[in-house]
Amino acid sequence: MELMLWLDRGLHIFFGVLWIGLLYYFNFVQVPAMAEAANDSDGPGPAAIGKYVAPRALMWFRHAALWTWLTGFYYMMKMYGHSAWMLGVGEESIATTSIGIGAWLGTIMLFNVWVLIWPNQKKVLGIVSATDDEKASAKRVAFLASRTNTMLSIPMLMFMMASNHGLPLF
Amino acid sequence: MNPLDTIKGTLIAGFVLAAVLAYVAKYIAGM
Numbered sequence: 001m002e003l004m005l006w007l008d009r010g011l012h013i014f015f016g017v018l019w020i021g022l023l024y025y026f027n028f029v030q031v032p033a034m035a036e037a038a039n040d041s042d043g044p045g046p047a048a049i050g051k052y053v054a055p056r057a058l059m060w061f062r063h064a065a066l067w068t069w070l071t072g073f074y075y076m077m078k079m080y081g082h083s084a085w086m087l088g089v090g091e092e093s094i095a096t097t098s099i100g101i102g103a104w105l106g107t108i109m110l111f112n113v114w115v116l117i118w119p120n121q122k123k124v125l126g127i128v129s130a131t132d133d134e135k136a137s138a139k140r141v142a143f144l145a146s147r148t149n150t151m152l153s154i155p156m157l158m159f160m161m162a163s164n165h166g167l168p169l170f
Numbered sequence: 171m172n173p174l175d176t177i178k179g180t181l182i183a184g185f186v187l188a189a190v191l192a193y194v195a196k197y198i199a200g201m
Contacts, residue, residue: 028177087198094199101195147174154184155191167192 005078012071016160019064020153022057027150030054031143050125058121065113069106076103095163102159109149109156116145 030049037046076084080096083089084103088096120138123130130138158168173179 027180032177087195089198092200094195094201097195097199101191144172144174147180150177151174151180151184151187154181155188158188158192159195162192162195167195 005075008071008075008078012068012075015064015068015071018060019068020157022061022064023146023149023153025057026061026146030057031146054121054125055127058118058125062113062118065110069110072103072106094167098159098162098167102156102163105152105156105159109152112145112149117142117149120145 030053034046034049037043037049076099080088080099083091084096084100087100087104088094091097120142122128123135123138124142162168173183
C-alpha cells in the first residue's frame with residue numbers, strides 16, 4: 001500500500017505539472033502568439049499553430065487534467081477520507097481543509113477543461129463543423145474558461161502545498 | 171472590463187482569491 005501511494009503521488013505530481021504547464025503555455029505563449037500572427041500581414045499566419053501544435057497540446061492537456069484528478073482523488077481518499085471533500089469542517093485540521101479546498105478548485109478546473117475548453121476548441125480548430133458565429137462564440141468561452149483556470153491555479157497550488165507545508169500569511 | 175482579458179489581471183485576481191481563500195480556510199479550520 002505504501003508503494004501504491006508513493007507511485008500514485010508521483011504520478012499526480014507528474015500529470016499536474018504536465019496539465020498546468022500546458023495551461024500556462026496556452027495562456028502565456030500560444031494565445032498571444034496566435035493573436036500576433038493573425039495581425040501580422042507579412043508573417044506566415046497562425047494556421048500552422050492551429051493545425052500542428054494546438055491539437056497535440058490539447059490532447060496532452062485534457063488527458064493530463066483527467067489523470068491529475070484521478071490520481072489526486074485516490075490519494076486524498078486514502079490519506080484524508082471523505083472529510084476532505086467536506087473541507088474538514090469540525091475537524092480543526094488546516095491540512096484537511098487545505099487539501100479539500102485545493103481538490104474542489106482542481107475539480108472545477110477539470111470541469112472547465114472537459115466541458116468548456118475542449119468542446120469549444122474543437123469548433124475553433126475545425127475538428128467539428130461550426131458557423132463563423134459559433135466559432136467566435138466558442139473562442140470566447142474557451143478563452144475565458146482557460147483564463148479562469150489560470151486564475152484558479154494560483155490558490156489551487158497554494159492549497160496543495162499548504163496541506164503539507166502550511167498556508168502563507170499565518 | 172474583465173480582469174481575465176489580460177494576463178496581468180488574471181494573475182492579480184488569482185493572488186487576491188488565494189489570499190481570501192487562505193482566510194476562509196483558517197476560519198473553517200478554527201485557527
